[in-house]
Amino acid sequence: MNDLALTYRNQGWWSEAEQLQVKVLERSKARLGEDHPHTLTHMNNLALTYRNQGQWSEAEQLQVKVLERSKARLGEDHPDTLRSMNNLAGTYRNQGQWLEAEQLQIKVLERREARLGEDHPDTLTSMNNLALTYWNQGQWSEAEQLQVKVLERSKAKLGEDHPHTLTHMNNLALTYWNQGQWSEAEQLQVKESGSVVRGKAATGQVLEGRKARLGEDHPHTLTHTNNLAHTYGDQGWWSEAEQLQVKVLERCEVRLGEDYPDTLSSINDLAHTYRNQGQWSEAEQLQVKVLERRKARLGEDHPDTLTSMNNLTLIYGNQGQWSEAEQLQVKVLEGSKARLGEDYQDTLSSMNNLVSAWPARLGTVIF
Structure with missing residues (x-):
């Protein structure tokens, strides 16, 4: 059993x-x-x-x-x-x-x-x-x-081609990327995929292998499909990214449920793609869903909830809804201070976002 x-x-x-x-x-x-x-x-x-x-x-x-x-x-x-x-x-x-x-x-x-x-x-x-x-706390050096x-x-x-080695290589590449060490990140990602990670072929081959081995609806396949969508988005191929993300979201909702963390991440990713295409209304509807579900599931002060709240403020800002953006940004800042501390990078980013909203609202420019 x-x-x-x-x-x-x-x-x-x-x-x-x-x-x-x-x-x-x-x-x-x-x-x-x-x-x-x-x-x-x-x-x-x-x-x-x-x-x-x-x-x-x-x-x-x-x-x-x-x-x-x-x-x-x-x-x-x-x-x-x-x-x-x-x-x-x-x-x-x-x-x-x-x-x-x-x-x-x-x-x-x-x-x-x-x-x-x-x-x-x-x-x-x-x-x-x-x-x-350490990574989740923004302690990149550690x-x-x-x-x-x-x-x-x-x-x-284990060898350079062992799945665990490739996973560790990818993790280090993401840490380099978060520190702005683009060259180091790219070198690792090239090795990890066997060719340039920004090309469709490398990520696509991994995805096809996952599909053949596990099936289209397996969580690992969905993760790689989502990764390919991110690769498209990094190159500005929003339409291709959107098509994949819609598929991932539909399968996550059916297989894992509407409130499952991976489903919520998929909704968030699709909203990000809509935002990058200027589809503010579609992005807003999705971000509101994610925020409501994360609040109910994780609480208002959970880092994922605060991230969703912050993402929604960006959409409000893009549409000139300064009052709605400001209200959320104040909540994000307070929650980040209480949960993560005043010096944590997300707290500082929230503080910066709140300050940045005022010049746009008043029609002035900060030099």
Whole structure:
């Protein structure tokens, strides 16, 4: 039953996986007890399925239990305990609880380095996860240092063409890109795709491979379709990007549901493409949907909600709706200060956006 559930999960059939995993967990508790290693494994599997559906609260509750029991039964340095700690950190990160995620990931990394060595795949995974948490907080330098190490060790251990190495290469390229290091980013992206990433062929080949292997509706295929759309958008090919994004959105809504995080990201991406084509009304309708759903699902102060709020302010500004833009920008700034701190880059960007709105509203120009 567990194996079938994992097969469902690997195909993105979250609901089917969840139903089976709930049964497995209940029966394992009754037969083996709540603290048995098999029961903890089933609990962890169900938590990951909840997380894949964006049910952060349910996932967190189970993962906290697993971690506490694993510590008591197996010890803090046992591989299963470290895996549980890493999974809980991932759920914290999904909820924008960066500090909690960072603290756990540092522990996992230190213990895995001591227990398994610096080049072990699990150690590299921990290093990569910590780098992503730094990345999400705008700590580009810290993220870059770790990602460079991960990439070098992954190349040496797994080879340049291993999927994990290519993933690490892509992550480092994004960090370079966020720091404006275009040349370094491009060099990595060329290597990662096998040809220039800005061309259609390279990204398209990856997408066709995913379609053939997993099917058109698999979450991984949808992710690569969305990545290809981003590549088109980067080159100003808005029409091509829009066609792909409409497909991704339709399939996400059917397969994952309207409120699933990937669906909301797809809506946001399509709205961005509409905005770049000057289709303000279409963009606004989509951004309002994303904002409402993220508020309901994540809360008003979650970083993703604040991002949606900020995106909507840009559309209002593009249409000269200064009052609506200003009201949202004030909320974004207050929420960013409270959640992320006054010196965080998103807070500073929000502050800048609010200031920039005034000259446009008053018909003046800042030099």
